Amino acid sequence: VRLAWRTPAEVSGLPDPDDVPEPAAVAPSGPAGRAPDAAVWPEGWLLLGLDAEGAPLLARRTGAPASRVGGWTGLRSVFAALDDTELVLAATAVALHTWHARHPRCPRCGAPTRPAQAGWSRVCTAEGSEHYPRTDPAVIMAVVDEADRLLLGHAAAWPQGRFSTLAGFVEPGESLEQAVRREVEEEAGVEVVAVEYVASQPWPFPASLMLGFRARARSAPAVADGEEVTEALWVTREELAARVASGAIGLPGRGSIARRLIEGWFGGRLGQD
Ligand SMILES: [Zn+2]
Structure with a gap:
């Protein structure tokens, strides 16, 4: 069992997730082989790392599965079958996406938060406090x-x-x-x-x-x-x-x-x- 990697163009037609309050209009872009600017980060995308050539490996949260990207399966069912590297990438993507979906608002003041640091934190839009995924x-x-x-x-x-x-x-x-x-x-x-x-x-x-x-x-x-x-x-x-x-x-x-x-x-x- 392997993860099926797709280019941003191949996933551009997938629906946005329903649970994101304000989907961002921007998509990650940048010079070839470089990760997009991490200061302001589009909702629903995560930077998992760079591949051997230095190209960014991204994960995007989507809505309903679209048939044109093939079949979908739950992470639990392939936990034993993925190799160590892909297991870490998949587990990271699932853990981070779940955290984003559950933390659209600031726990200090209740204002909306926006993703930052390539999807590895969220920042309060009212008072700038930073919030990090918990384990x-x-x-x-x-x-x-x-x-x-x-x-x-x-x-x-x-x-x-x-x-x-x-x-x-x-x-x-x-x-x-x-x-x-x-x-x-x-x-x-x-x-x-x-x-x-x-x-x-x-x-x-x-x-x-x-x-x-x-x-x-x-x-x-x-x-x-x-x-x-x-x-x-x-x-x-x-x-x-x-x-x-x-x-x-x-x-x-x-x-x-x-x-x-x-x-x-x-x-x-x-x-x-
Ligand atoms: Zn706040």
Whole structure:
């Protein structure tokens, strides 16, 4: 799976997005191979970077998909299939566009804002305050007990049989390690120690950075909170492999850090591709 890059002329006929209050009349332009002026930036366009020849790579938010640019698919469904460079570009475009769409007005005074810095900030049109995209840290953790069983949870919002590692947002004033301990305690009633960082993954749905951890449980019984998590269970490697093979348990998609944490504990790939 590759991203399908188009020239500005090829996308000029696409509709403007409905949620931009004052679509700009200007389009990015500039000498060949140079990015357009970044001080005043047209609404709906973003500068993602420069290609190997120095030509700007832009992303534009559009309205309804137009058939002449081909098929469209959601970023989640191709997360595992894109290479690292294109994944970063696509995740950046989705994260920034979502932020623009949700921040048409100044949080200080309520006046409209306009894009600046090549789409990487917005400036208040009334008093000039600058506003930047935010990233919300979330922790996700593979918790194991003394018998090396893995803790899995089923969230209320998921389809039946879907299980994953526990996860949750970091709260104000909290360290990442404290967030791991609090979430596991809240969602499954399990006390954890020895919290250890593994890896991170941008998750722009809409603005998360998933920070993956391993942790060891001090207390064994897992009791779901009944609200966010409706089922919590410990599994051995043999139990998980058997339930995945029989279809009783569905795991998060390949390419997600949740799957990576689970397969890291398991020691290999689980289930069919
Ligand atoms: Zn303002």
